[in-house]
Amino acid sequence: MSTNKRKVWLAAAMLCAISAPAMAANWEICELKVEVRDKQTVRHALQARVLESQAKGQAECPQAGTALSFRPETVDYQSELPRRQWPKPGTTVKVRYRYLDGLCKDRGACRIQHYSPVLN
Template sequence: MNKSKNCLAIAALLFAASAPVLAGNWEICDLQVEVRDKQTDRHQLQTRVIESQAQAQAECPQAGTALSFRPETVDYQSELPRRQWPKPGTTVTVRYRYLDGECKDRGPCRIQHYSPVLR
């Protein structure tokens, strides 16, 4: 029985090694943004990029770009409560992460996350 289990394990490893990789790498940008407004009708933070710094080959928004997003926790698992959103007129660092891939029923898409960085 040990031989059959070993053969199954080896076969599974070979199959996994030959399977195409579906996930990519997260690209990361650290952005300095000025908070413009909290939109109550769309529940998004309105910002303008002051400075951007790419990690590796990330495509970062350039200075002057307007961004609208819902701020998320540092671990990107949930949205920050609105009372914790940065106030209009403040400048904050935001970690922007994205992953390009194929989305079900939509084709090519970009998954994006924005999280204020506390320093």
């Protein structure tokens, strides 16, 4: 391939890459007030029932009365809270629920979810 053809091909490829639409989504956030029902040891999950739910923007939030099962995470969503820091059964806590809808490798459409107790 001649030098001029390479330059034209490279310029066309760069133009296509630059003009491709960005496919980014926003995290949707819900502020929940939940009553902790149980700590499951087998599944290592917290069982809770939603008492109050407040959406930030257009978020789809669980409604009052909904049962949830989740692993509590740190405020920055980078790791799971140590079990000794999990809220105890019978307590009422605020939880920030954050999700992102997208495409997951080898699974297609999926929802990435995070639950972070707001511990004061």
